[in-house]
Amino acid sequence: MAVKQNEKNWTHIDWELQDVTPRMIDWFWSNMEKAYVLWHPSQHVELYWPIKPNEKFIGAIHVAPQKWSDGTLFAPHIRFEDVATLPEDIADLIVYDHAVVVAAIALFEKDFKPDNPIIAYRIHQWEKTDFGVRGLSSAIPVSEDPLEGKERGLVWAKHAAEEVANWEVFLPNLYKLYSVVKDRPEANPFHSLKVERAGKMLRYTEI
Numbered sequence: 001m002a003v004k005q006n007e008k009n010w011t012h013i014d015w016e017l018q019d020v021t022p023r024m025i026d027w028f029w030s031n032m033e034k035a036y037v038l039w040h041p042s043q044h045v046e047l048y049w050p051i052k053p054n055e056k057f058i059g060a061i062h063v064a065p066q067k068w069s070d071g072t073l074f075a076p077h078i079r080f081e082d083v084a085t086l087p088e089d090i091a092d093l094i095v096y097d098h099a100v101v102v103a104a105i106a107l108f109e110k111d112f113k114p115d116n117p118i119i120a121y122r123i124h125q126w127e128k129t130d131f132g133v134r135g136l137s138s139a140i141p142v143s144e145d146p147l148e149g150k151e152r153g154l155v156w157a158k159h160a161a162e163e164v165a166n167w168e169v170f171l172p173n174l175y176k177l178y179s180v181v182k183d184r185p186e187a188n189p190f191h192s193l194k195v196e197r198a199g200k201m202l203r204y205t206e207i
Contacts, residue, residue: 001163003154011139011153013161017168018132021100022194025126025167026177029053029080029100030189031178032062038170039163043067050077051114057191057207058082060113061105070155077106081121082193084203090121091202093138098193099125105200119143122160139166 036047045065053060126135
């Protein structure tokens with residue numbers, strides 16, 4: 001996976017996965033608690049949802065406790081954002097036809113309030129290929145928090161690259177297992193994360 005950084009300290013990872021479909025990754029984001037430890041077995045702790053994405057995806061909040069390779073232990077509170085309301089320079093990053101944008105609004109439990117200002121964005125985007133999917137993941141600091149500097153971007157890149165690679169290992173089988181759970185959004189929610197662009201306007205087509 002290729003890692004790049006720019007003068008704004010934005011960090012990007014290009015990636016490709018075999019035998020994974022865009023729909024599988026769409027499904028994953030609404031069902032993260034089912035696979036959070038599998039996503040990064042050595043660094044993730046159990047995920048939970050203060051606001052679940054059962055009926056509404058945008059605005060759902062999950063807490064993702066984790067310990068990165070440099071020893072940092074934290075519990076980011078992460079909210080799903082609407083691509084239509086992103087700042088223009090961030091929306092311009094989205095070039096593939098599926099995307100999820102999450103905003104970190106607290107890094108520790110003691111600091112969490114639902115209306116906290118955004119500390120950083122993470123964007124994951126992907127599209128179908130002949131072999132599976134290709135994608136781009138980005139870390140975009142917004143605040144001056146020390147956990148979001150240039151060196152930390154490289155630590156995030158290592159962590160995120162390992163997460164993405166693990167999708168190829170577990171996601172096709174997990175998606176298939178849960179395909180038997182039908183018409184029960186409380187147990188097996190699904191939201192399409194397909195996006196479309198018209199000029200500068202970007203929107204989700206189904207949520």
